[in-house]
Amino acid sequence: MLKRFPFELVCWLGGLLFLAVANPGETHFTVCPLALAGLNWCPGCGLGRSVSALLHGDLRASFGYHWLGLPATVILTHRILILFKNYLNSLRIYA
Structure with a gap:
């Protein structure tokens, strides 16, 4: 039985992808x-x-827009990695 892809992971990835191209x-x-x-x-x-400026590599502009952009990006990236790791582990359980 295949476990569904986590909705939260899709939302975070979609949000960061939108900010990366915006x-x-x-x-x-x-x-x-x-x-x-x-x-x-x-x-x-x-x-x-x-976050968008940070994803474009502009650290100075990122801090100019909001000083919590860097910590927010780190936290979101960590959450995405944890969700993806949990999803992969769940696939191994069902395999």
């Missing part, structure tokens, strides 16, 4: 509830652009 200097749509409510300040504003 231009961090351009404006994009937002899903931030504070920005959608018309508020100008949000503690997470710039985090997506920061």
Whole structure:
């Protein structure tokens, strides 16, 4: 019996892939509830652009957008690796 591919892994990979191909200097749509409510300040504003700039290799711009971009990228990458490792281990169990 083949185990399904983890949905969380698909979401994180898709999100990082989107940020890797997006231009961090351009404006994009937002899903931030504070920005959608018309508020100008949000503690997470710039985090997506920061991760995108980091994935493009621009460390200085990444820190300029948001200083938590590097830790967020490291944490997300670690989570992706753990999920993928768990998925591969589950395949070995069912094989």
